[in-house]
Amino acid sequence: MSITRAEALDRTAQHIGEFGFFFDFDGTLSPIQGDPATVPLASGVREAIARLAAVARRVVIVSARPVAFLCQRFGGLPLTLSGMYGLELGTPDGRLVTDPAAERWIPAVDEVTAAARQELAPRGVLVEPKRLSVALHYRTAPQLAGPVEEWARRRAEQTGLRVQPGRMVLELRPPIESDKGTALRPLLSDLSGAWYVGDDVADLRAFDVLAEREREVVGFVAIRAAVTNGSPVDGLADAADFTVAGPDEVGELISAVAARRAPR
Ligand SMILES: [Mg+2]
The missing domain is CATH 3.30.70.1020 (Trehalose-6-phosphate phosphatase related protein; domain 2)
Incomplete structure (x- = not known):
């Protein structure tokens, strides 16, 4: 079942304190550029994420990047940083947990x-x-x-x-079963709804896990947004509820979601 962006905002506003928001990093919160080491956040994204973290149950960055890199971009914000497809987890209180395997x-x-x-x-x-x-x-x-x-x-x-x-x-x-889906799954259990925003083939696994959750849990609200960046990857837009043009627009979308509720 696919819902529009306006419906997604409406359904989220009612229960945002029980919602989780999951974002891919590269191409979603930061523009794609030649040197991956120096990519900045898109304008307004850090501020928007901070506002969202103040009202949502959980805000998670789900990336192939290491947590150390994500910390440089999001340090000081109470986020969950799922690095290396969940093999590393940075907790909102600043601990780093690495999968021993x-x-x-x-x-x-x-x-x-x-x-x-x-x-x-x-x-x-x-x-x-x-x-x-x-x-x-x-x-x-x-x-x-x-x-x-x-x-x-x-x-x-x-x-x-x-x-x-x-x-x-x-x-x-490492040949360990981990992808954006397995990274996502353990972080959904206490949520009544979740957003996932991503731009790449790896993000399809996260979309799949949200769809599973939607089937398993009556009333669970799953919202999938595909970032197209001018040339969407195969299958991603089809699997999404709606598309977003690029990281700047993701920032605007996050602001719009957070603005529906005053900080608690
Ligand atoms: Mg990406």
Whole structure:
């Protein structure tokens, strides 16, 4: 069942204190740009998120990024930071919890990171180490999509790491069942409704988990928004209730949601 943006705002306003709000980071709260290390939040997003956190049950950033990176953007706000697809969790009171099964893979990640720096970085691939994984960005060299994919698959076979595709990026990460859906699931149990806003293929898993929750729990309100950024990824807009043009508009949307209720 799909609902419009106006209906979503109405249904949320009635019970916002029982709602959770889940946001992807890259391309959703921050613009897509060449260097992933320096991306800023879109204008107004931090302020809007702060207002939302004051009225909602829970505000969560669900990202492939490490919690340490998310902390730099959102430090000081009472948010839940789900990093590395939930393998790391930063709690609103500032604790960091790491999945012990993922920690064991750090040596393999280090090995692949060193190899990528030697073999891929000189060809124009941006190698981003993330402690529990390594991301290989080819946004600035799109012709390398095929070779990077082949390189990553070979390294995955050698080390036991798993390849996770994204938008102009491949990530090598521990072979642990974790994605945006598993990151989301444990954070839904005390909510009567949830929003998920995302722009990438990985976000489809979160949409799926919200749909499951909607089927399992009578009355649960699931709201899915797809950020299109000019060229939506396959299937995401179809799976969403409505679309949002880009991160600036996400900021406006968050402000609109938060404005429906005064801070408690
Ligand atoms: Mg994204």
